Every structure is written in structure tokens, then in C-alpha cells.
Amino acid sequence: MPLTGKNAGDMDHRASPPGPFPLRTRLAALAGRSLARLSRRAGRGSGSVVGGHAILAIDRSALARLAAGRETFLVSGTNGKTTTTKLVAAAVSPTGHVVTNVLGANLPSGLATALASGPRGAPAVLEVDEAWLPRVATQLGPSVMALLNLSRDQLDRNNEVRQVAQRWRQACQEASPSLVVVANADDPLVAWAASGAKRVIWVGAGLRWKADATGCPACGGQVVFAGASDSPLRLEDEPLAGWSCSECGLCRPHLDVLLDWRPGGGHSAIVVHGTRHRLSIGLPGRCNAANAAMALAAVAASGRDAEAALVAMARVRDVAGRYATVKVGRASARLLLAKNPAGWAEVFDMLSPPPAPVVVAINARTADGHDPSWLWDVPFEQLRDRFVVSTGERGLDLAVRLHYAEVPHAYVPGLHQAVEAAANNPGSRAPGGPDPGVIEVVANYTAFHQLLSMTGRRP
Amino acid sequence: MTVALVYPELLGTYGDSGNATVLVQRLRRRGQEARALTVHADQVVPATCELYVVGGGEDLPQELAAAKLRAARPLHRAVEAGSVVLAVCAGLQVLGERFAGPDGRATDGLGILDCVTERTGSPRAIGEILVQPAAEWAGQGLPVLTGFENHGAVTELGPGCRPVGRVIAGVGNHDGTVEGAVAGRVWGTYMHGPVLARNPCLADMLLSWVVGSLGPLDDTEPEALHDERARLGSLERRLGGPVQEASRWARLRRARSGQ
Structure with a gap:
């Protein structure tokens, strides 16, 4: 046709x-x-x-x-x-x-x-x-x-x-x-x-x-x-x-x-x-x-x-805050959305190379689905060479996933504190670099919207 | 020690492959050798593994998996030889005598567990589930189990198997009374999560059936997750979602009614 x-x-x-x-x-x-x-x-x-x-x-x-x-x-x-x-x-x-x-x-x-x-x-x-x-x-x-x-x-x-x-x-x-x-x-x-x-x-x-x-x-x-x-x-x-x-x-x-x-x-x-x-x-x-x-x-x-x-x-560069770089305290964070294993399969390639730290925020509200067991279908093992901060309302589920994936990580409940923890982690600084640069923040749906509101970018 | 992950393409919809990851990691962290063997749908399931993990899945793939496992009988032989099987949701149904196929008609299971699964038209059981394990396992130190259930059919147990325990919150096998089906070293359950990620003690109990007693592990995070889910499970089930999302009014009402 x-x-x-x-x-x-x-x-x-x-x-x-x-x-x-x-x-x-x-x-x-x-x-x-x-x-x-x-x-x-x-x-x-x-x-x-x-x-x-x-x-x-x-x-x-x-x-x-x-x-x-x-x-x-x-x-x-x-x-x-x-x-x-x-x-x-x-x-x-x-x-x-x-x-x-x-x-x-x-x-x-x-x-x-x-x-x-x-x-x-x-x-x-x-x-x-x-x-x-x-x-x-x-x-x-x-x-x-x-x-x-x-x-x-x-x-x-x-x-x-x-x-x-x-x-x-x-x-x-x-x-x-x-x-x-x-x-x-x-x-x-x-x-x-x-x-x-x-x-x-x-x-x-x-x-x-x-x-x-x-x-x-x-x-x-x-x-x-x-x-x-x-x-x-x-x-x-x-x-x-x-x-x-x-x-x-x-x-x-x-x-x-x-x-x-x-x-x-x-x-x-x-x-x-x-x-x-x-x-x-x-x-x-x-x-x-x-x-x-x-x-x-x-x-x-x-x-x-x-x-x-x-x-x-x-000309489209920003889709509802996705890929935007925002200020969180003194740190800069780039916001990425991934809400299921298929989304994550695409996100790994987008992350800046290690040792750049990554913050992952997971909620399990209605718009996210109440069951976060999909985290086990994501090959988080790929993040072993960097420091990951798990956060969000189901941050503990993610922390356990990272624990068994042998990924160096910390569980920090608050979103703001999580980004700062990633920025302050000495292991994530690039060799010779004074600061870790932009923190990659990957969040699922409602966690992403919380991040946007927190940084004053109402979706 | 080999943990076989059976047909994840067919029976792996709910992150249940994580159960194999947890089992292998918990042995390796104690310095013992362990590996996960993923058996794909076009491969033969070996009958010689020490532990088998069979996950949840959709109706049509579930029927296919059952047909394959009925034909070559690898799980029958493994169970006879004393292997441990963890079967979750569709996996539990497949190991039973009969289950409801894609169009609802009765389909032959493996007959390893003495239970029958049917569709009764009752609404799908979805949400957090908490189970108090039966005395036999509670006596060995198994605490309240937490999981997430999501199934449309109901399972009735025959005299040849026992439930995992009593349902504290959720539906479980049928009507909110009991959950799971256990016979010998075959542990069938409706709990996703994955169940072993949320319940490290259960993972160790299944492992100990194979390798005997196990030393301690740093379980700070797995135990924190277990405790969080055990604390919030009943409330979230009643609220129909996470506490943070429930309206202030709903939370107030729950608080007033003493729940």
C-alpha cells in the first residue's frame, strides 16, 4: 500500500x-x-x-x-x-x-x-x-x-x-x-x-x-x-x-x-x-x-x-520532563523514565559510562502496578561497576534485587537525599574529576512525577 | 548444586526467575558451589538437578509447559529421587492433578501434587498476601510469609498434600483460609514477589533440604524487606494499594475502625 x-x-x-x-x-x-x-x-x-x-x-x-x-x-x-x-x-x-x-x-x-x-x-x-x-x-x-x-x-x-x-x-x-x-x-x-x-x-x-x-x-x-x-x-x-x-x-x-x-x-x-x-x-x-x-x-x-x-x-527535545537535567540540591540530575523490563532494556545504553552513579527510584502505586516483582526481570547485574542508590516507596525491594545482583548500593528512602548520596559517594567520581557530574536518575512512573514536582518542574 | 529454572519463557511472567537467583546467591555467599541452569522451552529438562524452580505464567504457555513436562516426566523422576521443587502460581497448578486450560476446560497436570485447580468465576485474587506457616515449619523458625498473589483460578487440596499455612491477609488457594500445597519436598505456593526474595528464611529452608544446615548470612536488606511487607501487607490488602496512595480519609477510617 x-x-x-x-x-x-x-x-x-x-x-x-x-x-x-x-x-x-x-x-x-x-x-x-x-x-x-x-x-x-x-x-x-x-x-x-x-x-x-x-x-x-x-x-x-x-x-x-x-x-x-x-x-x-x-x-x-x-x-x-x-x-x-x-x-x-x-x-x-x-x-x-x-x-x-x-x-x-x-x-x-x-x-x-x-x-x-x-x-x-x-x-x-x-x-x-x-x-x-x-x-x-x-x-x-x-x-x-x-x-x-x-x-x-x-x-x-x-x-x-x-x-x-x-x-x-x-x-x-x-x-x-x-x-x-x-x-x-x-x-x-x-x-x-x-x-x-x-x-x-x-x-x-x-x-x-x-x-x-x-x-x-x-x-x-x-x-x-x-x-x-x-x-x-x-x-x-x-x-x-x-x-x-x-x-x-x-x-x-x-x-x-x-x-x-x-x-x-x-x-x-x-x-x-x-x-x-x-x-x-x-x-x-x-x-x-x-x-x-x-x-x-x-x-x-x-x-x-x-x-x-x-x-x-x-525539534522535540523534552517529553514531559524525560531526559531533562534538573538541579537537586547542589547536584545535577538527568531524569530518565523506565517502568518495566522492556523500558529498562533500552535505558542501560543511555546511561553515561561507569563509574557515573545511578539513582533508581521505584514506587508501586496504581499507575505503576502494585507488584514490583518485575524488578527481577531487569538485568541489574549490568550496573556492577558503579554505585547505585535505591530509593522510592519500594526502594527496599530494589535494594534486595541489587543485593543479590552484587551491585554496590545503598538504600536511601527520600528522593532528594538519594540524589545527594549518589553525588557525595567518593567511589563514583571520575578519575581526577572534582565531582561526579550529572547523576543519572531512573524512576518509574509515579516516582518520576514526584521527582518532577520536587524539582519544581510540574509535569 | 544445580538449581534448574524450568522454561522461563513459558513460566516466568512475574519475576519468578528471581527465586533461582536468590537460591544460588545464598549458597555462594556461604562459600558453597551453586549454579542456575536455565532450561529453555526447546530443551530437555534434566532429571538430575537438586532443586527446581517452576514459575508463574499465562494460560496458553502454561498448557504448553504442562504438555512438555507430562511427556518426558523429568520432574516426576527428580521428585522420586528426592529433589526439591519450588512451584509458584501457574507452576503450582501444573504440578497438580488438573488445572483450568486456556478455554477453562480441565487440563491434565503432572499429578505430583494432590490438588485440583478450577475456574469458578470468582474475581481474580490480586494483592499482597500474608501467610502464617503451619506449625511444622513455624516450629523450625519460619516466620510469617509475605508475597503478592495474582491468580484467577482456585485450588482445592486432596488428602495427599498440605497447605503452606493459614492466610492472614489475601485469598490464597480458594477463600482466604489456606495457601499453597506441599507434599514431601515439593513446595507449591501462589506467592510471587519473588517469594524467596521476600522470605529469606523460606529460601534457606528449601536449601537446607538439599545441603543440610546452613551458616548465617548478612541478611540486613532481605530481612528489612520481609519486615516491611509483613508490617504493611494486611493494610495494603484492605486499602487495595500502597499506604502512601490511600486518601487521608480512607486511612482515617481504617484507623478509627481499629484496623
Whole structure:
């Protein structure tokens, strides 16, 4: 399927001006916006959740009505939702004429607030919680849906990642024929789910964490991955890379878009239907190059120009505080988010080299999942050559993990004190250096938000 | 001493591979030789290891793992030879007589534990769990066990096995009364965490079944974690999440009602 030209142009993202909303929807939106504003003034966060609840309580069909007449992009997956959403939003509307949930409020309440607060008729680029995606997609009727990846996360809520894939597949099968699904072909769970859709753009975005994908989603047989698991996917290897099930033959679909990732930067590229686009983004790591590939494919699927999209995407440097360097007392800290084993698999490469110390903050609130046993699926043994400070509300769980991983560490309950402990640790100073420089702070979801608030950068 | 980690791709969803890490580390730290042997799904499980760790997993992989283990019977032979098995959640169900397969129908287990697991339609048991071990093990110094449970089916024990103990907080096997299934040297439990990371005494008890009595270890952090979870487990279960997240109102209400 061509990404540009006639077919893509048929999608017509320049829709005619929509008629007025029904009275009930207008009332609901007004109430939601007011409540959200009140909540913000009272210092109780962004107010998007409480506002959204009000909207949906007054008008149960608010999501569908507020999205009517808009060109809507949905982004979902276990990791990379917020970044990919930001990249797509930047490319879809470099001037900011776009509706998006930049604060990561990705449940129906947050989506309702975003749609009620944004300009009428503007395109919507929304990240959606993976468990909610099927219901949200039914109501919003998106034109493009980007499916990034699926792996174990918040198992106390999602239970089985395979069940999420099953529900995605059903949603893809039942969606309107005009929906274009942009899917990461390198993730067997995503590929199986997306193959139910009528129109799919397959993206070779890579998959580093494979432990949730070794059982075939179709038959349970063993999925075999070609090539070394950690080696970067190169263009010349492309026909050899991929995966297939040893039992039923399910295999990676033929790619429309390919991320040609070269570590160290400089020459990475995204190949869109044979045309090579040099990739330059302001965000670190392989995973963000993969997010950019997914974003570019989604934007190109809507008929927009790929080069212009890449220029707009390159300007994105800060995603809700991630990768930002902040002052904590006298120390400088770079904030990284990793909330599950797949996220951690990408973070190890981003850390500045040893002996740079690392602070890891772990909570187990509802948004994190109440069960932090996933810490044992992260190869923390890779941090043996540096000093690690464990902190957060479940910092003891992490300390025990580091204890058995033989990583030199200390458990310091307070976030602020933890960063200072890392800065003051003599073992972490670079040879000859007067101070340890920037402390790497890796936090899971709610711990990350606590860090942002603590440093005055309210998300 | 070899600790076999059985089919982590199929039975390893909840960090349960950490149990093997803990067992090996606790022996090595005492100067004894130990190694973890990861047996992948396309490999044959050897019947000659001293200790086996079987973890939790999703429905379809669980059925596949059971089929593989039924065919070659490595665990049957190992258990007959006196090996120790730690089976967690789906692992416990697989070692039983029957369990609920992907579509809910009864699927043959290994029959090593005299228990049957079925889906009854009751809500999934999710949250912190605390268990008072039975007198036999409490008498050997095993304290209250802490874990995190997450299972949709219920397990009924037959006369051939005993529960780990009495549930203090949580659901356990069925209805909040008892947890786990133990027969001989096979320890089946619904506790994730991983269970041995949270309960160092249990790790040492299983190890001592293989190597005899063990010397002391610096357990400051594992014991601190155990004590924190034992202290907060009941409250978190009732609040439905961490204490820090519960509203002031909910905490006040709990305090007033004396819980």
C-alpha cells in the first residue's frame, strides 16, 4: 500500500468544518473544563482526570461527539506512547493547532478533557492506555492508529499481556475499513493483533525485550528470532532479520517502513517505501529512534510529507520532563523514565559510562502496578561497576534485587537525599574529576512525577 | 548444586526467575558451589538437578509447559529421587492433578501434587498476601510469609498434600483460609514477589533440604524487606494499594475502625 499519493490522499485530513456539538456535549465540556481549572487552581494536579470524569458523567457519548469531524491519530503500546504522541503531534501541526494529551492522561477521562479543551476541528493526536484502546477506538473512530509494542507491565491490572493483544486484534478486525493501522512488525504480539486490520503499514521498529514474545500469539508455539538479539538492525541484514513461529508459520510481515538504526548517531535513517530519510532527533537512545520511525510512518500514512515531518520532529527535545537535567540540591540530575523490563532494556545504553552513579527510584502505586516483582526481570547485574542508590516507596525491594545482583548500593528512602548520596559517594567520581557530574536518575512512573514536582518542574 | 529454572519463557511472567537467583546467591555467599541452569522451552529438562524452580505464567504457555513436562516426566523422576521443587502460581497448578486450560476446560497436570485447580468465576485474587506457616515449619523458625498473589483460578487440596499455612491477609488457594500445597519436598505456593526474595528464611529452608544446615548470612536488606511487607501487607490488602496512595480519609477510617 503506498504511503503517499492517491490512496493516502483519499483519507482527507482537511475535513469540512464540523457542525455544532449537541447541547449536552457542550454542557459536559464546559463543566469538565471548569472543574479541571478549579482543580489546577487548588494545586491538585492538571485536573484532566476529574474534569474528564465530569464530562463523561454528563454525556456518556462525549468522546465520540468531541472527536467527530476531526482527523484522529491514536498511539498505544506498553512503552513509548507519550514520546511517539508528542512526535506525531509536532509533525501533524508544527504550529500547535492540534489536540493532544501531552500530560500522559491516557484513560477515557483524560482523553475527554483533551478533546474538550482543544480547538474545534483541529486534528487530535492522543495516546491511549493499551487496555482501554479497543473501547476508545470504537468511540473515536480514528483515521490512524499506531501500535508500538506489548510487554509485561502492571500485571496486577492487565493480568496477561496476551489478553491485551487478543483484544487489540478484535478491535482491529472490527474497525472501519478506512482505519490505517501502523504496527511494529518486529513485535509478534503487535503484528498478530494488527494483522486483523484491513489496512496496515508495517514498520520494522525493532524489539529489544523479547521475553514476552517467545510464545506465538496465534498458537503458543515457539517464536524464533533471527539474528543476535542486541545487534542493530541494518539495511543489508533486513531480509534475514525478523521472526517466525516454529509451529504455525506466523512470521514477520513484509516491511513498508524500516528503522535503520546505527548506535552512536549520525547515520541512522528511516526508510519509507524505499526512500531513505536521514533521521535526526533530539532524544537519546534506540527506543526513541524507534518511536520516531513509528511516528513518521503514522504521519506519512495521513498523506503528509515525510521530510517536513522529520524537521518538525527533530525539534522535540523534552517529553514531559524525560531526559531533562534538573538541579537537586547542589547536584545535577538527568531524569530518565523506565517502568518495566522492556523500558529498562533500552535505558542501560543511555546511561553515561561507569563509574557515573545511578539513582533508581521505584514506587508501586496504581499507575505503576502494585507488584514490583518485575524488578527481577531487569538485568541489574549490568550496573556492577558503579554505585547505585535505591530509593522510592519500594526502594527496599530494589535494594534486595541489587543485593543479590552484587551491585554496590545503598538504600536511601527520600528522593532528594538519594540524589545527594549518589553525588557525595567518593567511589563514583571520575578519575581526577572534582565531582561526579550529572547523576543519572531512573524512576518509574509515579516516582518520576514526584521527582518532577520536587524539582519544581510540574509535569 | 544445580538449581534448574524450568522454561522461563513459558513460566516466568512475574519475576519468578528471581527465586533461582536468590537460591544460588545464598549458597555462594556461604562459600558453597551453586549454579542456575536455565532450561529453555526447546530443551530437555534434566532429571538430575537438586532443586527446581517452576514459575508463574499465562494460560496458553502454561498448557504448553504442562504438555512438555507430562511427556518426558523429568520432574516426576527428580521428585522420586528426592529433589526439591519450588512451584509458584501457574507452576503450582501444573504440578497438580488438573488445572483450568486456556478455554477453562480441565487440563491434565503432572499429578505430583494432590490438588485440583478450577475456574469458578470468582474475581481474580490480586494483592499482597500474608501467610502464617503451619506449625511444622513455624516450629523450625519460619516466620510469617509475605508475597503478592495474582491468580484467577482456585485450588482445592486432596488428602495427599498440605497447605503452606493459614492466610492472614489475601485469598490464597480458594477463600482466604489456606495457601499453597506441599507434599514431601515439593513446595507449591501462589506467592510471587519473588517469594524467596521476600522470605529469606523460606529460601534457606528449601536449601537446607538439599545441603543440610546452613551458616548465617548478612541478611540486613532481605530481612528489612520481609519486615516491611509483613508490617504493611494486611493494610495494603484492605486499602487495595500502597499506604502512601490511600486518601487521608480512607486511612482515617481504617484507623478509627481499629484496623
